[in-house]
Amino acid sequence: MGRGKVELKKIENPTNRQVTFSKRRMGLLKKANELAILCDAQIGVIIFSGTGKMYEYSSPPWRIANTFDRYLKAPSTRFEEMDVQQKIIHEMTRMKDENNRLRIIMRQYMGDDLASLTLQDVSNLEQQIEFSLYKVRLRKQQLLDQHLLEMHHREMHIPGEQNNYLCHMVSHMYKLSPGLY
Amino acid sequence: MGRGKVELKKIENPTNRQVTFSKRRMGLLKKANELAILCDAQIGVIIFSGTGKMYEYSSPPWRIANTFDRYLKAPSTRFEEMDVQQKIIHEMTRMKDENNRLRIIMRQYMGDDLASLTLQDVSNLEQQIEFSLYKVRLRKQQLLDQHLLEMHHREMHIPGEQNNYLCHMVSHMYKLSPGLY
DNA sequence: AAAGCTATCTATAAATC
DNA sequence: TGATTTATAGATAGCTT
Numbered sequence: 395m396g397r398g399k400v401e402l403k404k405i406e407n408p409t410n411r412q413v414t415f416s417k418r419r420m421g422l423l424k425k426a427n428e429l430a431i432l433c434d435a436q437i438g439v440i441i442f443s444g445t446g447k448m449y450e451y452s453s454p455p456w457r458i459a460n461t462f463d464r465y466l467k468a469p470s471t472r473f474e475e476m477d478v479q480q481k482i483i484h485e486m487t488r489m490k491d492e493n494n495r496l497r498i499i500m501r502q503y504m505g506d507d508l509a510s511l512t513l514q515d516v517s518n519l520e521q522q523i524e525f526s527l528y529k530v531r532l533r534k535q536q537l538l539d540q541h542l543l544e545m546h547h548r549e550m551h552i553p554g555e556q557n558n559y560l561c562h563m564v565s566h567m568y569k570l571s572p573g574l575y
Numbered sequence: 576m577g578r579g580k581v582e583l584k585k586i587e588n589p590t591n592r593q594v595t596f597s598k599r600r601m602g603l604l605k606k607a608n609e610l611a612i613l614c615d616a617q618i619g620v621i622i623f624s625g626t627g628k629m630y631e632y633s634s635p636p637w638r639i640a641n642t643f644d645r646y647l648k649a650p651s652t653r654f655e656e657m658d659v660q661q662k663i664i665h666e667m668t669r670m671k672d673e674n675n676r677l678r679i680i681m682r683q684y685m686g687d688d689l690a691s692l693t694l695q696d697v698s699n700l701e702q703q704i705e706f707s708l709y710k711v712r713l714r715k716q717q718l719l720d721q722h723l724l725e726m727h728h729r730e731m732h733i734p735g736e737q738n739n740y741l742c743h744m745v746s747h748m749y750k751l752s753p754g755l756y
Numbered sequence: 757a758a759a760g761c762t763a764t765c766t767a768t769a770a771a772t773c
Numbered sequence: 774t775g776a777t778t779t780a781t782a783g784a785t786a787g788c789t790t
Contacts, residue, residue, distance in 0.1 A: 395782045396769025404615050409774095414769080415614035421767060422606050425784095429603055429622070433596035434585050436623040439607070444615040489670045496677040503684055504703070505710025513718040520715060522685070523708045529686025530701045537694040576765045577786025593757080595786080602784060606767095 415443060423451045596624060604632045 405411040419441055430437045430453030439451040501507045503523070508516060586592040600622055611618045611634035620632040682688045684704065689697060 395767050395784095397771075397780060397782090398769060399782065400613070400769075402609060402612055405613050410769085411614050413775095415610070415616065417768060418606070418610045418614065419616075422603070422610055424767090425599070425603050425606060426620070428583060429596070429599045431583055432581070432586050433592050433599065434625040435596065435600075438619075438621045440619045441610070442617040486667055486670070489667065489674060493670055493674055493677070496674065496681065500677060500681060500684070503681070503707065505707035505714075508711065508714040511714075513715070513722060516711060516715045516718060520708065520711045523704060523711060526684065526686040527701065527704045527708060530689065530697060530704060533686070533689040533692075534694070534697045534701055537697060541694060576767095576784050578763060578765085578788085579786060580765070581786070590757090591786085597757095598785060605784090 411444075419449060423449070426451050427453070592625075600630060604630070607632050608634070 405414055422441070423439060426437050426439050429435060435453065437451070437453040441449040443449070498507065502511065502519065505523075508519075511519070586595055603622070604620060607618050607620050610616060616634065618632070618634045622630040624630070679688070683692065683700060686704075689700075692700065
């Protein structure tokens with residue numbers, strides 16, 4: 395929108411970023427309000443700016459807390475039936491532990507917090523990640539092939555541009571992974 | 576937008592309402608994502624349709640819980656007013672959700688369950704994993720250097736085997752990463 | 757209920773004040 | 774800096790299939 399296309403990445407210039415934040419924040423909240431009213435939906439939006447300031451919207455006439463309460467309760471178990479407090483404490487502890495465990499694994503998988511690992515561990519990790527990368531690239535190639543095929547079919551119906559689809563494809567790929575070229 | 580201006584009131588025709596809901600919901604989430612990325616903000620959006628179905632967005636790379644944590648901790652919310660049991664329920668639910676979320680992310684990070692990701696998502700994932708791999712290899716090299724140094728020092732005290740430590744090292748490295756040689 | 761298609765309306769980036 | 778204007782990209786209402 396506006397005088398030029400904007401690529402989807404953090405705006406580096408702080409002034410521009412602040413101006414855009416202000417405009418788009420207003421736009422987002424307006425859209426949320428329209429959607430809530432037009433379609434009779436309940437909506438909650440929370441925005442924290444980079445500097446930590448909070449902005450929120452909740453569809454009238456409910457308070458935002460209600461929306462979030464529903465969110466918190468939506469995928470959860472019914473605790474009404476639970477009577478033993480001990481049970482709760484036990485379950486919480488278990489979940490907390492599992493959570494921490496997952497976080498640690500996750501961080502190591504992302505290449506952080508490797509200090510406690512032995513050479514053997516790091517090596518195993520490396521191989522696992524190599525395999526992940528292999529699978530992800532496989533999937534990416536599938537999607538690219540699919541995309542290419544679609545564009546090719548589209549081009550078939552637009553004579554005169556038959557030689558351009560590869561250019562489009564390449565430029566698209568470049569936008570997705572500029573670092574690769 | 577579209578072929579005619581719409582006044583800001585509930586769309587009475589259920590079919591039109593549903594279609595508009597679907598379109599605008601997507602639009603809203605897209606805008607939220609753009610704002611989060613362009614302006615480096617943390618954003619959470621929850622939408623309940625009139626029929627009670629829930630949709631949500633949280634600023635990348637994942638974890639709506641984070642945004643809501645900050646909301647709940649923000650000064651002067653209803654959280655303070657809740658009784659202890661309520662707080663426990665909230666906390667348990669939050670942990671459970673976070674747990675599920677971590678598992679999903681983990682699986683995607685390991686290159687499984689990629690079917691739901693777009694080309695863009697897969698591309699981002701690929702770059703993240705590449706970076707992880709880079710960090711892990713960096714750490715591995717550190718450990719190898721360290722190991723090498725230790726062996727070298729040891730050799731200094733055992734004359735007669737001075738020319739063998741490199742052979743040991745190479746064979747050790749080979750055992751760790753046979754694929755590399 | 758799902759997709760695709762434009763004419764049109766809206767949001768907003770950049771320019772200007 | 775902040776408000777206002779303008780040109781353009783983007784969103785979408787009403788259709789069609």
